[in-house]
Structure formats: C-alpha cells, structure tokens
Amino acid sequence: MRMDNSPPRGTRDLLPAAVALRDRAQGAIAEVYERFGYQRIETPALESLARLTGEQGGENEKLVFCVLRRGLPPRLEAGVELASLVDLGLRFDLTVPLTRFYGNNAPALPVPFRSFQLGPVWRAERPQRGRYRQFHQCDIDMIGEASVLAEVELIEATTEALAAVGLGEINVRLCDRRVLSAVAAKSGLVEPAWPALFIGLDKLDKIGWEGVRHELVNERRLPPEPVDAALTTVRSLAELGPHALGSLGDQLPGLSDQVLADLQTTAGALGALAGTRGWSWCFDPTLVRGMGYYTGQIFEVTHPALGSSIAGGGRYDNLIGRSLGREVPACGFSIGFERVVELLGTNLRSETVALVYEADVALTDALEAARGLRSGGHRVAAVPRSGKLGAQLARLESWGFTSWAHLASGGAPPAPPRPLTAR
C-alpha cells in the first residue's frame, strides 16, 4: 500500500536542481560577506518560548511552532493550561537568536562584531503560493558600533552581495525612524499613539493615502487633526523627491544635527555606490518597516521584477542590550533569501557524466573506469546499460546528466565523454 508521502502542510522537499541553485546563491553571498569581514555563526533551531515571545517580534510571535515538554504523563488532568505543556519553540527569525547569542558569547567576540547568519526559520503561517512554513533567512548585523559606519557598510556589503548573485538592478530606499518620530511629534500626536501612526503608514503601498487616514482615524480612533497634520508633512516630503533630504532640517526643526549629518553621510555613500554600480536609490519618508525595534536609519531594497522588497534592515539600538543589561548599539540588514532564489529561478545544470557500462563488464572494471574519469576532473556516476540505447540516453538527460561515456567489455578504456545533447 502506498503511503501519503507529501511533506507536512506548508513545507516542501528540495530536489537536486533546487539545492544546487540555492547553494550557488548562498556561496556568492557568503563570499562577499566574508570579504567584508563578517563571520558566520549558527544558533540552535529551538529557543525557549519565553525568549521567542518576549522580544517585540510582533505578529511573528503568534506563529511559533511550540514544542511539547519531555516526560509529560500520557493523559492530562482537567484545567491544564496549554501554555504549561510547552517550553521550547522553533525560531521565527534570526534576530531573536542573535540577541541571545550575543548575550551568551559577547566576551569572546570582536567589537564591533560583524555577524553573518544564513539558515532556516519556521512560521506557522497559512500556506500560500511562494510562502512556506520553513524558509531561509540571510542576515548580517554589526553589533557594538554606534556610528553610521554600520549603516553605510551594511548597505555596501548587501548591495554587493545582491550584485554577486546577479541582482544588480535594484533600488535602495532610505528613511529614519527618528524622522518619522519628528513628524509625529510635530503633528501634536501623543507619544503612545506614534506606533499606531507608523503601522498605518506602513500600509501606504497597499491602501493609499485615503486608506491610511481611514484606518488611523476610523479604525484606530486616533484624533483626525494630528493624523492629517502628520500625513500632510510626510506627503509634502515625499513630493519633494530627491530634495526631501535637504529640506528635512527646515520641515522638522525637532531633528538633531547628528541625525541630519548621519543621513547625509549615508546618502553620500549611497550616491557614490549607486553611481559606480549602476543602481538607484532614494530618500523615502513613507518607508516605515514593520518591526517595532528599529531606532534609527532604516532601509529597504526593491527589484523591478518583484513587488515586495528583496532586502531590508536598519538600526535597532535597544534590542541586544536587553540581554546583557547594558546598552549595545546594533544595526542589521537581511536579504530575503527565498525571494532572491525565486528571482534567479534558472535551470542550473552541472556537468555530470553517466558512465554507461555493458552488462558483461565486471563491476570492478566499471568502477575502475569511473575512477579514471573522476581523476580527469569529471563528476561521474556508473550506470548499467539497460533497454534501448536511445531511450536510456534520453532518460539520463532528463535526470540531469550532461554527457555520457560508453564502457564495453574487453578491458578497453571508455571513450571520452560525449554531450548527451549531441547524441
């Protein structure tokens, strides 16, 4: 009887061609990040639930796969709380584990520490096309660097990494949470309502200006006057286009000189890089980025072939320190690895030789011939002859072999490999 062999709902098997493509993307990204001095670390897939649900993970905290405690009785008493049965969960991102990792290992790490992570995360989301419950994230973070060196270097390294995987045609958007805060302050909105303003503004791409106003005033019940004032300021900045950055000081007198100077530094670096590498950038006052933990500059990368962003990040100075009980500045940039792989989506095929040996060839002779081809630099798999030759060669090609060599009995060496396409 045939069993149900599909993987769990929302997860997937990766076949050899998919793994090869992912490996190539991962290798290209890793090579760039290592060139910038980022060091790869790995943390366990499991973290304590207390850690996973206590770090401003927002909506993601509700999507944790929870793991049952070990050694529980097989039958439960009445009134047991579900929460008491679980202690661990699968990580939903690489930032929460990084904060714990840094807290656990800080004395052994450089200052600043340049971290590189690439690995799976899990979210129990409703499965939909192109979204999986297990997927890879790819993060670099600079921990312990308060200056704008972090922002500028992370942007350079990430855009270079994207170029290395063949995604050079990008647009980088830059904003700053402190600009958004200054807008909110100037509007007269009370500070506890600022997060709601930002969350609403974050939906601008999807629901437009009127939609944002409706959500903030009618659904979230914020007072209309400050909401209108805030939206007007953001809109007028957005309409200034490339000149918005230069007029920030006039429009938002509450912004400190340091914030303005840092934005000018990042803008200058972006301009120089974009000019050399042939991509584009803009200051975008409507960029919010969802996570609650950002404290300074934020950035996002888009690609013309994809509606959503392919990378994003920013400064989060208050997150890492909470693990250590002291202040630790930090800044990170995350590449949407699955989206990048999706964009690459070509058929990668490595040269692999099928050594087709006749039935009367001794096994040891076949393996010896395969060894000989391998020592000549080929990837070789020995395959017994079967059925009609033409049909077998067609099968070999459909399986991903690129060439074949024939081994007849009698001890003669195999002919040099011939391409399967030329048969």
Next chain:
Amino acid sequence: MRMDNSPPRGTRDLLPAAVALRDRAQGAIAEVYERFGYQRIETPALESLARLTGEQGGENEKLVFCVLRRGLPPRLEAGVELASLVDLGLRFDLTVPLTRFYGNNAPALPVPFRSFQLGPVWRAERPQRGRYRQFHQCDIDMIGEASVLAEVELIEATTEALAAVGLGEINVRLCDRRVLSAVAAKSGLVEPAWPALFIGLDKLDKIGWEGVRHELVNERRLPPEPVDAALTTVRSLAELGPHALGSLGDQLPGLSDQVLADLQTTAGALGALAGTRGWSWCFDPTLVRGMGYYTGQIFEVTHPALGSSIAGGGRYDNLIGRSLGREVPACGFSIGFERVVELLGTNLRSETVALVYEADVALTDALEAARGLRSGGHRVAAVPRSGKLGAQLARLESWGFTSWAHLASGGAPPAPPRPLTAR
C-alpha cells in the same frame, strides 16, 4: 537586568571558528560526493509524527521533539490524551525523511538515485559531554540499485570523503545481516528471537562474550543451547580473522551463492582500495549495527583516535518500498559529521585584515580604503583606532584577525597589511 542567555538544554551556539571548521569539512565531503555523482537534496526539519514513529527507528522514536497542533484552546478538558495534542515532530535522522522524499518524488529522480544529505537532526537525549540535542548527519544513499555496485561504490565514496577531510587512517569492518541470520538459523533459534540475538551481540564491544550470553539467556530468556551454538559459531568465525570470509560457505551451508559472491566482490574492492589508500579493512562476523531495517551487507568505519565508529551503513531493501507500495532496493552510508569535526578540532584561521583608521579619517575615506584592499583579494573589516595601539592589536588578534593595515588622515593609501603576529 541581564537575562539568561544560554541556549536550550543540550544545544549550543557555534562561534565563527567552529562554523569555519564545519564549513571546511562539509565542503571537502560534498566535493567528493558530487564527484561520484551524488546529488544533494533537502527535506523539512518537521515530519508527521505518524511517519517518525512508524519506521523501525528503534530507540530514536522515543526521543522525538513533538510539536503542538496549532489552534488548540488555551485550557484543556479532563482526560485529554497528550498524543492528541501533537501532530508533527523534529526529524531524528535523515533516513526516515529520505524514504518519504523518495516516495514523494520518485518519478522525477534518476534510477538508481544517488542521494546526498547533510543537515541537522534532533533527539531529546539526556545531554552529556560531546552529545547534543541538535547535531548534523551526513548521509549518502543509492536507491533503486539491487546489485553490489551500491555497496562497493558507497564504500569507495565514503572512504574517499573521509580521506578528503584528513581522516585517511581508518579501518573498515564488513559483515552481512544474512550471515548473521544464517548463524541464527543454524543454531536452531526460532526466527522471532533472531532480532534479540542480534541486539545482544551488538553489545559485544561493551560487555564481552559472557555478558552477551548472560543478557540473552538470563535477561531475555532465550533458550541456552541455541544461544551457545550461535555464539560459538560467531566466535569461531571471528577467530579465523582474515580467513573467516573464505570459510563462510563451509560453516554456514544455508548461505546462498549470491550472498557469498557479493561478499567476495565487496571484499575484493575493499582490498584494492585499502592497498592503494593505505587504510585497513576486515570481515567482522560480530558487526551487527543497531537499526532493525538492514537486510544485507553492513559496514562501519573506525578511527584509532576514537572509540566509537565515525561512519556506518548497509543495505536496507525493505524500507523505501513501504512508502511506495512496491519493492525498492536501497543501500546507504552515513558519516558521523560531529565526530569527524571533533577529530579535526584544529584552529582554522582565515586571513582577515583589520583596517585600523584614525579618529580624524573621514568614514567615506576609511570605507574607500577597505574597498581598495578587498579588490586586492583581502578579507577586510574597518575598525576605528582606540586606546593604546599595542593593546588594540592584541585584541584584534584575539578576535581572529590575522593582519592589520593602518590608515592615517591625509588621504594617503593604507600601508600594505602586516601580520599581527609580527607586531
């Protein structure tokens, strides 16, 4: 307040030096397996609990981390069974997922399919030195090949992979489950008691001949006469040493000619490889290997620096087919990746330059200088000057930097990198 930042019990953080070492081992193994035509696949970390606990996984089935169903009520009624609350589990090996993968994807895969897997598995074992609840396994399997080609090629590929990571000084042990079955049959033991005999014999290394007899007769209550007969046969074969294989036919007339011929083929290949590569091998009638699913030849690799084996495998012709409802021969070889890494345990250090820039150097100039060094092929991280130079250089070296370049203000290019050890 400082939080508890340790990873969950029995798991660990991997720091950059550890990741670099593991990457190097993984790269060397992957390069060899790809040269033999093995193709890497990936399956999800989660599998259905029904699958994880229904496949002869033996003791491992009791060590599964179980995942709570989504959408359960927060408070439970009386008498709820724990088993009804969970549906998924973290995989405890790579063989169970492979059987499901093959069942799910067989039409798209070559025949035979050469599979290569390297990834994490999870077991809720009592943590102890050197054993972790999350660890990597590294398996190759040939699926769909009934002939001894599979055994011989898997042995060659695996021993070559071990040599590639620097573990050339190995001993390969060979046995066959059908030899063990013939021993049991000849002894007069009823067939349902054979697995108990094998499990007892598997402990020979730890408890000796007397211990094995005691366990089988006194604890497992097998009849003493056939147990003694079986142990005497195994012991006399073991004492024959290199001649055991040649006398199998005489000692165990129940063995088929095919089993003997296949063992001779594998032995011939082992002899040739061992001679060329300078390692050793033996036929060992006491080799059992724990898993219940083996059906033919079994093998194990030991290294003089380690008591336990560093690789093991064998033929398991009845496992894959159960997923598909038809017979599919299969054979596999698994490298104990964590043990291999442990044996390598040296301090790998990649050349990395710290570009030390003075406080009055403009950030953009520092990043420009770093870029220049990178284009010369260096790995470079920009680091601001701080404190006494000697102390800072010592810190840089302790953090893993191998050399440094100084950038003073004034626009001059940095001096060429100098080794930190020569300061």
